[in-house]
Amino acid sequence: MKAWFFLAVKDLSKRKRETLMVIFAITIGVVGPLFTTALNNGMQNAFVGNSVDVYIGHLQIQPNTGDEEIPKSESMLSKVMSLNGIVGATPRINTGVDIESKTEKVGIALFGIKPSLEEKASTLATTIERGEFLDDKDKNQLLIGTSLAELIKVDVGDTVHIYYLDRPPIDFKIKGVISTGTFDLDRYAIITTYDQVKELTGKKEANTIVIRLEDPEDSIKMRTLIQKETTLPNVKTWQEISAGMAGMIQTFGVISLMTSAISIFVAAIAISLIIYTTVKNKIREIGVIKAIGARGSTILKIYLAEGLFIGILGTAFGTVIGLLLINYMAQNPLVMEPEYGMKMLIVPWISMNSIVAADLAILLTCAIGSLYPASVAAKTNIIKAIWSG
Numbered sequence: 525m526k527a528w529f530f531l532a533v534k535d536l537s538k539r540k541r542e543t544l545m546v547i548f549a550i551t552i553g554v555v556g557p558l559f560t561t562a563l564n565n566g567m568q569n570a571f572v573g574n575s576v577d578v579y580i581g582h583l584q585i586q587p588n589t590g591d592e593e594i595p596k597s598e599s600m601l602s603k604v605m606s607l608n609g610i611v612g613a614t615p616r617i618n619t620g621v622d623i624e625s626k627t628e629k630v631g632i633a634l635f636g637i638k639p640s641l642e643e644k645a646s647t648l649a650t651t652i653e654r655g656e657f658l659d660d661k662d663k664n665q666l667l668i669g670t671s672l673a674e675l676i677k678v679d680v681g682d683t684v685h686i687y688y689l690d691r692p693p694i695d696f697k698i699k700g701v702i703s704t705g706t707f708d709l710d711r712y713a714i715i716t717t718y719d720q721v722k723e724l725t726g727k728k729e730a731n732t733i734v735i736r737l738e739d740p741e742d743s744i745k746m747r748t749l750i751q752k753e754t755t756l757p758n759v760k761t762w763q764e765i766s767a768g769m770a771g772m773i774q775t776f777g778v779i780s781l782m783t784s785a786i787s788i789f790v791a792a793i794a795i796s797l798i799i800y801t802t803v804k805n806k807i808r809e810i811g812v813i814k815a816i817g818a819r820g821s822t823i824l825k826i827y828l829a830e831g832l833f834i835g836i837l838g839t840a841f842g843t844v845i846g847l848l849l850i851n852y853m854a855q856n857p858l859v860m861e862p863e864y865g866m867k868m869l870i871v872p873w874i875s876m877n878s879i880v881a882a883d884l885a886i887l888l889t890c891a892i893g894s895l896y897p898a899s900v901a902a903k904t905n906i907i908k909a910i911w912s913g
Contacts, residue, residue: 554842612644636721655700669710831894
């Protein structure tokens with residue numbers, strides 16, 4: 525065993541309480557960045573991921589500026605579906621209506637969908653909380669979000685009146701209650717079949733074509749391809765449509781990063797102080813070690829080894845505890861209820877790259893925090909050290 529390593533371990537064993545306190549501080553410094561990163565990822569999935577999967581899609585074909593409908597939307601849908609890299613596509617048609625229950629009447633958006641196509645183009649069919657999903661042949665049946673259902677006090681099997689413009693109301697029966705985790709569908713919309721909305725409004729074409737890709741990161745490349753194949757310029761990526769939500773999550777991420785940086789800085793200060801204090805308290809001992817032949821580089825290695833040893837232990841404990849905490853939260857997701865019956869599940873997750881980056885940042889900080897007091901010890905004058913100790 526190298527002499528400098530032996531002396532480092534022996535020195536730490538004499539200061540067990542102080543050493544354990546610094547290891548604990550580093551452990552907290554590791555757990556914090558890991559958990560806040562995982563929580564931020566979970567929030568991004570809840571706010572942006574749900575909306576993309578259920579409502580926005582990876583790409584959207586929208587009407588040209590000044591138009592309300594997509595011309596020849598059925599033909600455009602066929603062209604889109606023939607392209608490689610596309611999992612599914614579906615047309616949607618929407619309009620504004622009033623919905624009236626026994627107790628409430630509110631203005632709302634009415635979406636018309638093709639249920640058989642939605643199953644590949646979105647995850648809407650998987651969001652049924654109670655009741656059933658729509659069928660292409662359904663007449664006067666609709667889906668309603670949990671939040672809106674609670675607001676107007678209705679449930680599966682109840683009948684509501686739908687008002688469009690100044691026309692007489694039409695009765696619709698609630699076939700299912702959905703919980704998508706998005707305000708757009710859980711609170712501000714109801715859903716029925718595509719043909720039903722065309723019949724109600726007299727519209728002939730879709731307002732939107734929602735597209736799901738094999739790889740969401742190919743959205744820009746696929747947008748260009750679709751624009752070329754359909755000659756429709758107004759194709760939006762999910763990144764463009766969800767920019768506002770993504771910005772909010774990014775702001776939270778910046779706050780989390782600042783918090784993590786403070787944790788790492790505190791860990792560096794703690795290590796620096798404990799090693800500096802040790803150097804000052806053992807100044808004579810350092811002088812004696814140098815007097816019997818130890819070089820400054822050996823002294824430097826002793827105290828750098830102490831800092832790294834503490835850092836490695838703290839990082840290891842922090843990583844294990846952080847991952848256990850993240851796994852527990854993933855098994856028991858945080859449920860947010862921002863409005864009425866609306867529910868959003870926050871499921872934290874973290875990538876291996878983020879774990880490695882956090883651990884390396886902590887270890888680098890420990891090394892830097894140990895460097896100054898270790899260099900002070902290495903440069904100690906032998907005579908002054910022995911006489912002043």
